[in-house]
Amino acid sequence: TRSSVVWMRFASTSSASVAREEIRSQKEAAAAAPPPPSSKEVSTYWGIPTTKLVREDGTEWKWSCFRPWDTYKADVNIDLKKHHVPTTFLDKVAYWTVKSLRVPTDIFFQRRYGCRAMMLETVAAVPGMVGGMLLHLRSLRRFEHSGGWIRALLEEAENERMHLMTFMEVSKPRWYERALVILVQGVFFNAYFLGYLISPKFAHRVTGYLEEEAIHSYTEFLKDLEDGKIENAPAPAIAIDYWRLPANATLKDVVTVVRADEAHHRDVNHFASDIHYQGMELQKTPAPINYH
Amino acid sequence: TRSSVVWMRFASTSSASVAREEIRSQKEAAAAAPPPPSSKEVSTYWGIPTTKLVREDGTEWKWSCFRPWDTYKADVNIDLKKHHVPTTFLDKVAYWTVKSLRVPTDIFFQRRYGCRAMMLETVAAVPGMVGGMLLHLRSLRRFEHSGGWIRALLEEAENERMHLMTFMEVSKPRWYERALVILVQGVFFNAYFLGYLISPKFAHRVTGYLEEEAIHSYTEFLKDLEDGKIENAPAPAIAIDYWRLPANATLKDVVTVVRADEAHHRDVNHFASDIHYQGMELQKTPAPINYH
Numbered sequence A, B: 001t002r003s004s005v006v007w008m009r010f011a012s013t014s015s016a017s018v019a020r021e022e023i024r025s026q027k028e029a030a031a032a033a034p035p036p037p038s039s040k041e042v043s044t045y046w047g048i049p050t051t052k053l054v055r056e057d058g059t060e061w062k063w064s065c066f067r068p069w070d071t072y073k074a075d076v077n078i079d080l081k082k083h084h085v086p087t088t089f090l091d092k093v094a095y096w097t098v099k100s101l102r103v104p105t106d107i108f109f110q111r112r113y114g115c116r117a118m119m120l121e122t123v124a125a126v127p128g129m130v131g132g133m134l135l136h137l138r139s140l141r142r143f144e145h146s147g148g149w150i151r152a153l154l155e156e157a158e159n160e161r162m163h164l165m166t167f168m169e170v171s172k173p174r175w176y177e178r179a180l181v182i183l184v185q186g187v188f189f190n191a192y193f194l195g196y197l198i199s200p201k202f203a204h205r206v207t208g209y210l211e212e213e214a215i216h217s218y219t220e221f222l223k224d225l226e227d228g229k230i231e232n233a234p235a236p237a238i239a240i241d242y243w244r245l246p247a248n249a250t251l252k253d254v255v256t257v258v259r260a261d262e263a264h265h266r267d268v269n270h271f272a273s274d275i276h277y278q279g280m281e282l283q284k285t286p287a288p289i290n291y292h
């Protein structure tokens, strides 16, 4: 049968102010004759190789929802305090929309931060997907380049989905939580979709503020982990692989890297909103690349 | 200012039946002090580095809509004749839907294949985006892994968008063509969205057949290029960089690699439909990786 193996080798060194990262990937595709179609597995007829991914240490890569080259070391030194002071009317509406959404959230979850994180990540993964999709459709309609923003926003959505996949391992959703997620997604997806159509400037600002709130809530989570109010359990295997954490990493390490991700999303979205505010076009301003 | 440079080196060798590809990427991020916010360029406040991408030969990477590591050498040896024979009722509906869409398309474009390619790519980039988005939302709602399918479908959408960016350089859209694209996108996006919600099995089959038609239409394009009925102009710069074509590549080479892409999309979509037909779940069958 047709199959291929992909090796990935990572070597990373870092010093005080310079971070060097080297990702080396070797891809080897051995193409043999396509297998004859069998009645049991018709799918092989399409000759799509079953790619085996291998880690740097030669062991098998066990995830199919993300690949070795999607992993990274989070930049945890990012400034967590940065804030966009709302000055325009639209900014104030964005700010107070997000602030008022925190009230029911705080009441519902209280200090159950693991559960809160899991539930909120199902919402956090929506804006990037909506923005990326709308920019994609716009690029097609207008015969315009994307400036890399489609990819950047879709990668944000994927990153948020990885947050969810991680917190799922920490906290299991109950049936009424599952029902709530369906309801909230139905409302939020459509609201954000419309919002982005009407004013991408406003939509990115809202996401920027949502990320600021996420940073705050992960900081509270960390406090409770440090105070022993929440057990500092070992990090889930998926988190260790995704953020290249040491094998003995704990939930605290996971929350720290997730919070760093949120700070990066905050920057990207406020930046996108600022571009619109400055009267520039998103697609003419190159999007952030590999900004984690 | 904070900036980083990314180098990419490519080395590729190929023999009769074995294709070896080595992609080596070195990333170096030099993080200096964040720049002070200026009134003119508030966006720099967010400290997002202006990443300079560099080619293997050291020259500047000029595209922001795709990055050096998104480029590839198309597998032009793919079987162009593969076809899914419709047997079930649903397959026949999918097949005849696509076949009947060809009638108005043929009448409208006739032998203007450059124009036809440009226009049809605005449609071709829709299914991958819709499928990827719906699977993303589903993964969030159900707290389920994606099996890599979200990424695979979004990458297909991006690949189709790159086809459009290429053919835009060959043929410029006229005002009524722009109007037609807006109309067709409005109808097709919603139709495919609904179709995918109701039956992903059917939706992927439709896309599979659309890709079969695309292969046919690019083969006709090639014939006219070979017969001199269409001028075999030099390949657009974007195509040379995206498919790693030689500097003296022509439109014929571009159409050949685009056609190979369509054959890969055909396989992926019929495969996805087959998975559904076999009663398996998409997210439990690993998605194709780097299948170009």
Ligand SMILES: [Fe+2]
Residues within 6 Å of the ligand: A121, A124, A159, A160, A163, A214, A258, A262
């Ligand atoms: Fe998140």
Ligand SMILES: [Fe+2]
Residues within 6 Å of the ligand: A124, A160, A211, A214, A261, A262, A265, A266
């Ligand atoms: Fe976030």
Ligand SMILES: [Fe+2]
Residues within 6 Å of the ligand: B121, B124, B159, B160, B163, B214, B258, B262
């Ligand atoms: Fe295409």
Ligand SMILES: [Fe+2]
Residues within 6 Å of the ligand: B124, B160, B211, B214, B261, B262, B265, B266
């Ligand atoms: Fe295609």
